[in-house]
Amino acid sequence: MSDLRLQKTIIKPVNGLLEIDLKELLRYKDLWRMFVKREVITQYKQTVLGPVWFFINPILTTVIYMIVFGKIAKISTDGLPQPLFYLSGICLWNYFSNCLIKSSNTFVANQHIFGKVYFPRLVMPLSTIVSSLYVLGIQLFIFVAVYVFYVIKGVAVMPNAHILLLPLLIVMLAGLSLGVGIITSSLTTKYRDLNILFTFIVQLWMYATPVIYPLSIMLPHRQWIAVINPVTSVMETFRYAVLGTGTFSWLYLAYSFVFMCVVLGIGVVVFNKVQRSFMDTV
């Protein structure tokens, strides 16, 4: 008596390109939550300083940037105090590169679990994106603390209404890193070459993004080169919103948003195709 309520599953060699089961993804929301929890809890387990590392990491990076790019290379910070300027870039960039690297490793790092049990593989990179938000939160908290410190000291910075765009900025970073990450992870299941290359690409990408320099140091007629990079407008918008310097343009932001949607779309389609049989090649 195969009653009608029994849901039917069909397993066949090739699925359509666009057969993406988003409902299934929702059904596994508890798993999603568990992975997020696992990542947050286990990150610094059995370290003496524990979650304090979340603070130390951006602070040390800021100090290094102040010495290397501020003191030695003397790159402009748009007249802002160096810690404030670098920290604003580091917070967002760290989130982006974290998500990027982790999601680009999805298949290789989880092949053990993926080889034993089925669940929508997309849950894995999605939970990475969410769990990294936790680190971003802590780093933004440090940023706010430093910010308040400078305001008290009398530095003329003032957030403006564009700060309301922050959630959108984070969503854009998440979507972009997820898209690029899962495309990379799909391509690396068979040939690992790209994985090795990818670390360099991420590093290069940072220098192509106004993290340690403001967009304004580029000549106006050459700025379009930097703006091709979809992360640029996100960084600049954030700086404009909280520090009042930098370039803000709805056009640039819209471009980045469309770019993100396209990459994410391609990523989900490719990932969906690869996930079904990657165990044979990984």
Place this chain on the structure above:
Amino acid sequence: MNDTAIQFHNISKQYRLGLVTTGTLSHDLNRWWQTAIRKKEDPYLRIGEVNDRTKKGSSDYVWALRNIDFEVKQGEVLGIIGKNGSGKSTLLKILSRITTPTTGMIEAWGRVASLLEVGTGFHPELTGRENIYMNGSILGMTKKEIDRKIDEIIDFSGVERYLDTPVKRYSSGMIVRLGFSIAAHLEPDILVIDEVLAVGDAEFQKKAIGKVEDVSQNDGRTVLFVSHNLEAVNTLCDTSILLDNGELVKQGKTGDIIEYYTGNRKYHSTLEVDDRKLLRPHFKDIQIKTSASQGIHYFGDSLSISLQVFFPYRVNACALSFQIKDAANEVPVVYNWYSTAGELKRLVNRNGLCTVAINIPSLRLYKGNYYFRFSLSDPRGKIIFDKVDEFFLFEVNMSKTSNEWGWPNGPKYIETTVCEVK
């Protein structure tokens, strides 16, 4: 209305042998050129040869499964048996959606949960309780379901005391217990189990098999069960299928399938010649004489074995052993001799061929099929000079004159006893 739970339509699965290298890339490009551009057939998907792992083939591609076509009814408990590499696990992997079939299709009605391993996704740093939630959600349970079942799970696992300790402090047995308990409390319509019951201690194995029985009989779930433990398959499954080299050989009642399988296993009756062996001490010839002809032996009769052992060089100590194994690979009889004492002292420092004659005055194995395993090693068993397994299949019958008195769960060995009434 139909009562099918799973329908396999001509499932085949192809694998490429060897490493993923530049060769793979060129094949990929060639395949893409042939199929996408020239719209021809995939050049590597030709009907290849049978997947026999012992023989070297000419193609780099093998079929792990070939045209598997059968149906599982709802509430059926189906056993899948076959040798290593016969395609059992591949079949389960396809059904569990870990990989896809190369050709063919499966239709399944209901939620499928597969247990190819216990404790998948356990994180060593998380506590037992946290891992119950972790593993449960990986297996497809919702948080609500786990909340409802957690007490039962803890109770069944018997590791309550350690529940708030990280799993990395657990013994391997405890991890298995916890892992199985979670899986056992899943409520899928179709449950797929691969060999996992083989782990854990005897007490827990019994509990686990009982639980699977419970799930299938009382809850009416469909279960697919893979195991090398033929006894477990026999207890659990009404029907079974037999796979060999990726093909479905036989399907039917479990008892018949097991009989066919064990009767059909390849047993050597002569020794294989292996050049590498010749340099070490090895068995040159083994002759076994049962009490009746054609490999039939009657209960309680004497059985004699004559071994020819060749020593290419002198050894100062050795051990000779043989086991008699039954169809389920269990070992009811073991004999060991060491060259440190007794008759075997004379094997020490010999060069060349010597003959060892062994006689078992009364072999009291219960009726069934048995075979031998011989081994020649150093006394501590660390260096094995030579071993011969699955040798000489023979059948024990109970009595020459009267009919056999078969017991349902028969013994393996019946010892002689002296009974006195005063």
